[in-house]
Amino acid sequence: MRFFVLLGTGLTVVSGPDVVKVVVKEGEDAILPCCLYDKEDIEFKLFDWKKDGQKEVFLYDAGLIYNNGHTGQDDQFKQRVSYFPDQLTVGNASIVIKQTKVTDSGNYTCDFPRLQSPRRFHIELVVGAARKPYVTRVSDTKDNAVLQCEVQGAFPKPQLQWQDRGRYDVILNTTVTKTDHYRCVVTQEEISHEVYSEIDVNISGSGYHTLVVVVLCVVVVLGVALYIFWYKKRGRRQKNQDVSEP
Numbered sequence: 001m002r003f004f005v006l007l008g009t010g011l012t013v014v015s016g017p018d019v020v021k022v023v024v025k026e027g028e029d030a031i032l033p034c035c036l037y038d039k040e041d042i043e044f045k046l047f048d049w050k051k052d053g054q055k056e057v058f059l060y061d062a063g064l065i066y067n068n069g070h071t072g073q074d075d076q077f078k079q080r081v082s083y084f085p086d087q088l089t090v091g092n093a094s095i096v097i098k099q100t101k102v103t104d105s106g107n108y109t110c111d112f113p114r115l116q117s118p119r120r121f122h123i124e125l126v127v128g129a130a131r132k133p134y135v136t137r138v139s140d141t142k143d144n145a146v147l148q149c150e151v152q153g154a155f156p157k158p159q160l161q162w163q164d165r166g167r168y169d170v171i172l173n174t175t176v177t178k179t180d181h182y183r184c185v186v187t188q189e190e191i192s193h194e195v196y197s198e199i200d201v202n203i204s205g206s207g208y209h210t211l212v213v214v215v216l217c218v219v220v221v222l223g224v225a226l227y228i229f230w231y232k233k234r235g236r237r238q239k240n241q242d243v244s245e246p
């Protein structure tokens with residue numbers, strides 16, 4: 001059990017240590033759950049939702065809500081938060097945040113400060129932004145290439161990993177020495193998301209080596225052929241000289 005002192009009101013709120021975690025993708029609606037276990041009717045009670053201990057998200061006060069009898073709601077949540085009127089009689093103070101943005105991510109509290117035993121619930125919201133990675137070739141030498149994998153604006157922090165066709169792990173900002181098809185994989189476990197980008201790499205070095213070998217072979221074969229030709233020609237001339245001598 002943990003104890004919270006609500007400054008200003010002088011109330012001591014007893015709450016369990018459990019935090020409910022809600023995970024959605026950017027743009028989706030998020031339901032933040034908050035229910036009294038004893039299903040006490042809260043139609044004529046007060047409950048207050050806050051984000052990160054300070055931003056006013058939603059207030060219900062015996063039928064009055066923000067922008068309808070109450071002021072003080074944070075601009076971030078104006079016109080975006082609603083509750084479930086038909087659920088109040090069973091102690092359900094859950095809210096919906098419409099069209100979530102990454103900046104809605106945070107720790108929310110749902111407070112019942114005026115109940116006989118005041119209660120507070122903790123809900124963590126994670127709004128995930130999935131982004132496809134950009135893969136580029138940042139430098140080249142004869143025998144290798146440096147590949148860069150970059151992800152911008154993703155949340156939560158993604159894991160990046162380079163894989164080649166054989167699915168061997170290669171390190172990020174990897175230097176590759178083999179002509180192949182490479183894939184940078186982005187994983188965001190919290191939002192069960194995985195996405196990748198691919199790049200084809202042709203290492204000129206490997207082609208260059210082949211070229212050198214081919215040229216050398218041609219030179220050797222030509223050399224041998226020329227030598228044989230010259231040797232035979234000399235032999236024939238010598239024979240002609242022998243015949244012409246009396």
Ligand SMILES: *[C@@H]1O[C@H](CO)[C@@H](O)[C@H](O)[C@H]1NC(C)=O
Pocket residue numbers: 031033035084087092093094
């Ligand atoms: C509270 O109401 C919401 C919206 O109808 C619902 O999704 C949720 O399951 C309810 N919670 C409980 C504990 O009944």
Ligand SMILES: *[C@@H]1O[C@H](CO)[C@@H](O)[C@H](O)[C@H]1NC(C)=O
Pocket residue numbers: 105106107124125126
């Ligand atoms: C919620 O609070 C915990 C503990 O302070 C913190 O680790 C976590 O990052 C917060 N969640 C978000 C989405 O900000």
Ligand SMILES: *[C@@H]1O[C@H](CO)[C@@H](O)[C@H](O)[C@H]1NC(C)=O
Pocket residue numbers: 138139146148173
């Ligand atoms: C990857 O390599 C590029 C070019 O050399 C460099 O600018 C960048 O900082 C490197 N990134 C990492 C994560 O090392």
